[in-house]
Amino acid sequence: xxxxxxxxxxxxxxxxxxxxxxxxxxxxxxxxxxxxxxxxxxxxxxxxxxxxxxxxxxxxxxxxxxxxxxxxxxxxxxxxxxxxxxxxxxxxxxxxxxxxxxxxxxxxxxxxxx
Amino acid sequence: xxxxxxxxxxxxxxxxxxxxxxxxxxxxxxxxxxxxxxxxxxxxxxxxxxxxxxxxxxxxxxxxxxxxxxxxxxxxxxxxxxxxxxxxxxxxxxxxxxxxxxxxxxx
Numbered sequence: 423x424x425x426x427x428x429x430x431x432x433x434x435x436x437x438x439x440x441x442x443x444x445x446x447x448x449x450x451x452x453x454x455x456x457x458x459x460x461x462x463x464x465x466x467x468x469x470x471x472x473x474x475x476x477x478x479x480x481x482x483x484x485x486x487x488x489x490x491x492x493x494x495x496x497x498x499x500x501x502x503x504x505x506x507x508x509x510x511x512x513x514x515x516x517x518x519x520x521x522x523x524x525x526x527x528x529x530x531x532x533x534x535x536x
Numbered sequence: 537x538x539x540x541x542x543x544x545x546x547x548x549x550x551x552x553x554x555x556x557x558x559x560x561x562x563x564x565x566x567x568x569x570x571x572x573x574x575x576x577x578x579x580x581x582x583x584x585x586x587x588x589x590x591x592x593x594x595x596x597x598x599x600x601x602x603x604x605x606x607x608x609x610x611x612x613x614x615x616x617x618x619x620x621x622x623x624x625x626x627x628x629x630x631x632x633x634x635x636x637x638x639x640x641x642x643x
Contacts, residue, residue, distance in 0.1 A: 467631070523584045524584055528578065
């Protein structure tokens with residue numbers, strides 16, 4: 423099993439550009455989430471999904487869109503990049519079972535907006 | 537809304553025991569998770585308490601008291617490689633994190 427795969431690992435964007443960060447998991451997990459982490463800070467929830475076709479906003483959703491058309495994939499779209507979106511982005515997934523609520527994280531995408 | 541409190545920094549020496557406390561306020565609470573993150577790396581899952589009491593996994597133990605909205609992570613026989621950030625994360629329909637505790641283990 424590959425676990426949670428994020429692409430790309432690094433990206434530089436110009437202000438105003440749009441792009442999609444990809445996230446895929448092969449563990450048949452129901453729950454998927456996107457987080458951003460700024461230097462020296464904790465992880466802030468952007469958007470999350472509790473199953474295919476279901477998405478909801480987290481703490482910091484502005485400037486980002488998500489969709490969940492399949493169980494495996496949960497892409498994050500930056501609509502018009504801004505320097506404030508420079509951050510490390512983590513995708514994570516979890517089973518829905520009450521006995522196994524640990525999230526598995528991808529290795530992250532390091533995004534710089536100039 | 538949700539609130540989380542954990543110490544920002546803890547320092548201990550190799551071989552010692554350290555306890556990282558976490559108090560939380562949230563609705564729709566399922567349980568309390570703990571994650572470890574080394575500099576530049578992804579968070580890794582350490583433990584999850586759905587019920588009150590102590591869960592032990594090797595050198596790490598985690599405790600939950602639902603009535604007190606309180607939990608802690610206990611790290612025993614500290615090693616240099618335990619230097620990292622530790623996050624408590626209440627599990628509801630989503631998973632949200634606090635600012636984390638930076639643990640430094642000294643030789």
